[in-house]
Amino acid sequence: QSALTQPASVSGSPGQSITISCTGTSSDVGSYNLVSWYQQHSGKAPKLIICEFTKRPSGVSNRFSGSKSGNAASLTISGLQAEDEADYYCCSYAGRSTLIFGGGTKLTVL
């Protein structure tokens, strides 16, 4: 099964909003309400920031939000801050108790 499709990189200035897309298929993103997003700073372990497409785990800033449309999901970060510079990965349940990740998106804060 192929990885979910994400843009390789996005960038934005402090205070702006950016959106990262994640495109799957009707066999994964389109079929289950189990898309999550992870933030990974360089050299660190990933951190869960969005689950079930739109839910924020406790302690995650409300500047992070998620949405769904058909076979795709999106992560929006509003009020961009320097500390948001990191790699972002989407992940979906893919049936048969398996998960599939996106290729990752590098966010640069200008």
Add this chain to the structure above:
Amino acid sequence: QVQLVESGGGVVQPGGSLRLSCAASGFTFSSYGMHWVRQAPGKGLEWVTFIRYDGSNQYYADSVKGRFSISRDHSKNILYLQMNGLRAEDTAVYYCGKDRVALAGPSDLDYWGQGTLVTVSS
């Protein structure tokens, strides 16, 4: 607080074996499914395997099926990954992760370990 600490990584020759461990604390280990996820140097995340909370079933990515085996010991709160027939493409940092939903899953990973590096090279 939830803690996951991996160990067992190292350098191994192609075709060799290695067993990774993940010591879990701060939650009821026997109530949550567990995952292994890997990340090759400079690459993205790849889901590897999941074991149900009670150890009754295990699931694998096609890339490791038949070579890797996940297991868990509830008396020690330890998750394992036995890796056999290792290949150069298995070189990666291996993370263990806790599934978010109790007595179910897989859903997503709400806690991750710091990772352990496995290098497959002659």
